[in-house]
Amino acid sequence: MSGRYDHTGLIRFCRDALTAAGLDPNHAGVVAETLVEGDLLGHSTHGLALLPRYLEEIVAGGMTRAGEPTVINDNGISVAWDGRYLPGPVLVRRALELCAERAREHGVATAAIGRSHHVACLAAYLMAATDRGLAAIVASSSPNNASVAPFGAVEGAYSPNPLAAGWPTGGDPVLIDVSTSITTSSLTSEVAAAGGRLPGAWVIGADGEPVDDPAVLTASPPGALLPLGGTDHGHKGFALGMLVEMLTSGLAGHGRAERPSRWGASVFIMVIDPEHHGGKEAFERQTGNLAAACRAARPLPGGPPVRLPGQRALELRRTALVEGVALPRPLVDRLRERSTVVFPDPQ
Numbered sequence: 579m580s581g582r583y584d585h586t587g588l589i590r591f592c593r594d595a596l597t598a599a600g601l602d603p604n605h606a607g608v609v610a611e612t613l614v615e616g617d618l619l620g621h622s623t624h625g626l627a628l629l630p631r632y633l634e635e636i637v638a639g640g641m642t643r644a645g646e647p648t649v650i651n652d653n654g655i656s657v658a659w660d661g662r663y664l665p666g667p668v669l670v671r672r673a674l675e676l677c678a679e680r681a682r683e684h685g686v687a688t689a690a691i692g693r694s695h696h697v698a699c700l701a702a703y704l705m706a707a708t709d710r711g712l713a714a715i716v717a718s719s720s721p722n723n724a725s726v727a728p729f730g731a732v733e734g735a736y737s738p739n740p741l742a743a744g745w746p747t748g749g750d751p752v753l754i755d756v757s758t759s760i761t762t763s764s765l766t767s768e769v770a771a772a773g774g775r776l777p778g779a780w781v782i783g784a785d786g787e788p789v790d791d792p793a794v795l796t797a798s799p800p801g802a803l804l805p806l807g808g809t810d811h812g813h814k815g816f817a818l819g820m821l822v823e824m825l826t827s828g829l830a831g832h833g834r835a836e837r838p839s840r841w842g843a844s845v846f847i848m849v850i851d852p853e854h855h856g857g858k859e860a861f862e863r864q865t866g867n868l869a870a871a872c873r874a875a876r877p878l879p880g881g882p883p884v885r886l887p888g889q890r891a892l893e894l895r896r897t898a899l900v901e902g903v904a905l906p907r908p909l910v911d912r913l914r915e916r917s918t919v920v921f922p923d924p925q
Contacts, residue, residue, distance in 0.1 A: 581910065581924035582902030588614045588922065592629055595917040599636040602644035605668045609698075612667035616699030617905070618898045619891040621755070623764040624699035627909055630916040632665075632696070640840055641665055641695045647672075650831065655680065656688045658830055666697030666843055670716065674703055677849035678712055685854025690825075691845040692832030696720075701755035701891060704744030707849055708751035711858050715848040716742045719826040721834040722841060725795065726759045727802035729816035732786050734802035736834070738762050739822035744888070748866040753888025758819040759803045766792040766803065780804055822846075901925070 592610035597603050609632065617625030635641040640663065647659040647669060657676065661669045673689035680687035700716045707714035723737035738759040744751050760780040769776055770792040779788035783801040788809050794801035806815025826844035827833020833844045852861035875884050898904070902925040914921045 580904050580906045582898075582904050583922055583924055585614055585618060585899060585903050588617070588626065588903060591913075591917075591919055591922055592626065594919045595629065595633060595913075596636065598918050599633045600643050601636050601641070601665070605644065605665050608671055609665045609667045612671070612698050612702050614903065615702035617903045618895045619699065619701050619753075620894040621699040621701060621891070622906075623762065623768060624702075626905065626913060627764075628696070628698060630912055633916055635695065635841065647691065650692075655684050655686065657690075659689065659691045660832070661691045661694035661842075661845075663693055663695045663840060663842055666694045666718075666845070667702075669694045670697050670703055670845060670847065671706070673845070673847045674706055674714065674716070674849065677714075677847055678707055678710060681712060681849040681851040681854075686848065686850050688829075688849075689845075689847045690829035690831075691843075691847075692827070692830035693838075694843045694845050696841060697843050697845055699755070700740050700742035701744075701753055701888070704742060704753050704755075704888075705751065708744045708746050708753070711746050711852070711862075713745035713850040713852065714743065715846070715850075717822045717825050717846045718843050719823050719833065720841075720843055721827055721832070721836065722838045723763065724834070725763055725803050726805060726819060727782055729805055729807075729812040732782055732784055732802065733800070736819055736823055738803060739819045739826075741818065741822055745865055746862055747869045748862040749869070750886075750892050751888065752865070752869065752886055753891060755888075756806075758806050758815050758822055760806055760808055760815070761803060763803070766795060770795070779808065782809070 589610045592613055593606045596606035596609055613625050642663045647661045650658040650660055669691050677687040677689055697718050703716055704714055719739045720737035724734040726734050726736050726738055728735050738757040740757045742755040744753045776790040779790050781794055781801055782788050782804050783794040784799040805812040825846035830844045852858045872884050877883055
């Protein structure tokens, strides 16, 4: 059973819980807004569901409580930071803001961040760019996570490596947030904890058999997540996963080669100003034209109309802003148990 909660109340709760655990209040506000934005967009595994573990990381010292990233390199168009395991939402939002300002001047700007703490939902950052008529790309890898098998292998070598992008179309923006593995570590852990099965054969056992049982991931020897495309076309997901590793750990100069034991991320951010290219009006004419053509494409017999990337998330967000964010009862109970702050009542 779920209830609906006012998003501003959830932000206050999350901010106060993080502050009570010891996180800098300014950082706590940014993290709170980002986690709730994930829930607004329907990314439930990367919204408030992350808060209990974030609180544990603050108390245990895994997440740096205050301070600023260290600048490794800054040439005006591109920057590289050592994130010092500061909260991922703080680092990503600050980097995206910096890249947006510099893209206005140069047409494009990039940032690479090593030793970030977990970055939450990548889609939650995109509208900060698209609302200003800019395009953005955000990618993340987890250097201490080796849960995804390269195509043709049965053991993990890299992480699910999400890739997100957003751009304006003259109407609603296109918002992409996809893992380069078939599924994510968060979802498989959630399903395994419930003793359930995945919707398809998304994981592979050490014996080489693709299965729908997430328990193989913790078997001995362990299995692995399959790359996007599975055992059929997984070479494509494998290639994209390697691309994300290059953009994140490669450009940041820190990643799995260091064999970090801490929960964290390497991150890449790019912001592009269409005005410096073919022009904003021409850009949105092209992106809007394709969006309209896709929506108008004849659907499968008896099927619903084509849905663009991000369309459902934006619809969910609009509904949640009015009617409240839907949270399942088990999550609400867990948030109440893990925090010293009073959880808000449902709407």
